[in-house]
Amino acid sequence: MQLAPEIFKAYDIRGIIDKSLTPDVARAIGHALGSEARARNLKSIAVGRDGRLSGPSLAGALAxxxxxxxxxxxxxxxxxxxxxxxxxxxxNADGCVSVTGSHNPPDYNGFKMVLGGQTLFGELIQDLRKRIETGNLAHGTGTVRQAEVIDAYLDRVLGDVRLARPMKIVIDCGNGVAGAVAPQLFARLGCEVTELFCEVDGNFPNHHPDPSKPENLQDVIRALRETDAELGLAFDGDGDRLGVVTKDGQIIYPDRQLMLFAADVLSRVPGGQIIYDVKCTRNLAGWIRQHGGEPLMWNTGHALVKAKLKETGAPLAGEMSGHVFFKERWYGFDDGLYTGARLLEILSARPDANAALTELPDALSTPELNLKMAEGEPFELVRRLREQAAFDGANEVITIDGVRVEYADGFGLARPSNTTPVVVLRFEADSQAAIERIQAAFRSAIDAVWPGLALPF
Structure with missing residues (x-):
C-alpha cells in the first residue's frame, strides 16, 4: 500500500481526506495498531471520533x-x-483512539492513539508505518460493540467539581465536538450558560475551532460585552484545549491559567512538581516556587508532556497551546472540559472572577511567530543556533526543546515545530524596548547561521 509518510506526525497521525488519508489507509493503520496491541498482549481498544464529516467512515475503517x-x-x-x-x-479498555483533526481545517482528520496507558508518539508512530510497509501484521477476528460514555463522564466530573456559587458564563464550541457535552456539563455544574456554536458541524461554518488564535475568540468577547455573563470559555475542535476570556475582554493565555491551577493544586499537594513547556511565560517558575511547588520546564507536545507527567508523578502540567493535564483528582490526560470545570471551581470561590484572572502576573509578549522553511530545515536551523550562536548578555541558554535564551528582563525562543515545517519564535519581556533588543539578538544570531531568511519579526 502507498502511504504518505508525512501523515505520520510526532504526536499523532494526520492527513488530508481522500488524498493522504483514505478509509483504506485508516484500515491499514488500524491493522498495524491492532498488531502492536497484540504484541503487547492487549485485547481491546476504545474508538471515539470528533464531529468531522469524514469521521464515521474513517472510524469504521480503523475499527x-x-x-x-x-x-x-x-x-x-x-x-x-x-x-x-x-x-x-x-x-477497562487496553487502549483508545480518537479519530480527530483537532483544530485543523475541515478537510483534515487523523488519529490520537494510546496503548496500555502510553500515548503513542515519535518512533512508536513510525513503527506503525513500518509494520504496514513490511507486512508485519497479526491476524485474527476481533469484535465490535457499542458503548455510551457521556453520562458516566458527566457523573465523574460532577462528583469531583463543586462550585461555591452559581456562575453566568459564555461557552463557544466553534461547532466542534465539545458542543455534544459542554452545554449540559456546565448547566449541571450550576451555571447559567450562553451557548455559542454548540451544534456539532464538521464544516465549522462560524469560525475556526482554535481558541489559541485571538480572532476565534471575538464572538465570546462580544457576548460577554452584551450579556451579564462573567466569564467566557472556548474549546478547540476536539475538546482537549481551553481558551479563557474575562468579562472585560482580556484573553487569559494558558500559561497564566496555569498559575491559578498551580496555586490551587499546591494548596493540597505541597512541594508538588508543576510541569510546563518551553513556550510558557518566565513568570511561571517564580509563581510556582512562591506557592511551595517545584517548577519543571519541558518539551512542547501533549504526548511528551503526558509521558513526563507519568514519569515524575507530578500533579499538574500545562502547555502554552492550551493543553492542561490534571493528575490530582483526575487522570493526567488533557481535557479542556474538565479544565474549564476546575477553573470555575476556583473562580466561584472568589467574589470577582474578573479580578482573580486579571491580577495574575503578566508580561509583554509576542504571539507565536512562524518562520516557514522547507521540510527538515527548521531542525537544521535550530541545531546551528544551538551549536554556533552567541547571545551576549544572556543569563542562560536552555536547549531542552529548541533554543530558549533567558535574560534578566525577558526571553526569546526558537524551536522547530514537530507538526509543520516552521520555526516557532516567541518573545517576552518587561518592556517593549527589551523585546526589541532580544529580537535584534535573535535576528543577528539567525542571520549568522542561515543568512537571507525573511524573519517574521
Missing amino acids: EGICAAGVDVIDIGCVPTPLTYFAAYHL
Whole structure:
C-alpha cells in the first residue's frame, strides 16, 4: 500500500481526506495498531471520533483494521477526545483512539492513539508505518460493540467539581465536538450558560475551532460585552484545549491559567512538581516556587508532556497551546472540559472572577511567530543556533526543546515545530524596548547561521 509518510506526525497521525488519508489507509493503520496491541498482549481498544464529516467512515475503517488483527473494538461514537481517553479507564479498555483533526481545517482528520496507558508518539508512530510497509501484521477476528460514555463522564466530573456559587458564563464550541457535552456539563455544574456554536458541524461554518488564535475568540468577547455573563470559555475542535476570556475582554493565555491551577493544586499537594513547556511565560517558575511547588520546564507536545507527567508523578502540567493535564483528582490526560470545570471551581470561590484572572502576573509578549522553511530545515536551523550562536548578555541558554535564551528582563525562543515545517519564535519581556533588543539578538544570531531568511519579526 502507498502511504504518505508525512501523515505520520510526532504526536499523532494526520492527513488530508481522500488524498493522504483514505478509509483504506485508516484500515491499514488500524491493522498495524491492532498488531502492536497484540504484541503487547492487549485485547481491546476504545474508538471515539470528533464531529468531522469524514469521521464515521474513517472510524469504521480503523475499527475493521483493528479487528483484523484479532483485537476487540469498543465504539463510543461521536465524543470529545478527552472522553475517548476517559473511556479507556471507564470501560477497562487496553487502549483508545480518537479519530480527530483537532483544530485543523475541515478537510483534515487523523488519529490520537494510546496503548496500555502510553500515548503513542515519535518512533512508536513510525513503527506503525513500518509494520504496514513490511507486512508485519497479526491476524485474527476481533469484535465490535457499542458503548455510551457521556453520562458516566458527566457523573465523574460532577462528583469531583463543586462550585461555591452559581456562575453566568459564555461557552463557544466553534461547532466542534465539545458542543455534544459542554452545554449540559456546565448547566449541571450550576451555571447559567450562553451557548455559542454548540451544534456539532464538521464544516465549522462560524469560525475556526482554535481558541489559541485571538480572532476565534471575538464572538465570546462580544457576548460577554452584551450579556451579564462573567466569564467566557472556548474549546478547540476536539475538546482537549481551553481558551479563557474575562468579562472585560482580556484573553487569559494558558500559561497564566496555569498559575491559578498551580496555586490551587499546591494548596493540597505541597512541594508538588508543576510541569510546563518551553513556550510558557518566565513568570511561571517564580509563581510556582512562591506557592511551595517545584517548577519543571519541558518539551512542547501533549504526548511528551503526558509521558513526563507519568514519569515524575507530578500533579499538574500545562502547555502554552492550551493543553492542561490534571493528575490530582483526575487522570493526567488533557481535557479542556474538565479544565474549564476546575477553573470555575476556583473562580466561584472568589467574589470577582474578573479580578482573580486579571491580577495574575503578566508580561509583554509576542504571539507565536512562524518562520516557514522547507521540510527538515527548521531542525537544521535550530541545531546551528544551538551549536554556533552567541547571545551576549544572556543569563542562560536552555536547549531542552529548541533554543530558549533567558535574560534578566525577558526571553526569546526558537524551536522547530514537530507538526509543520516552521520555526516557532516567541518573545517576552518587561518592556517593549527589551523585546526589541532580544529580537535584534535573535535576528543577528539567525542571520549568522542561515543568512537571507525573511524573519517574521
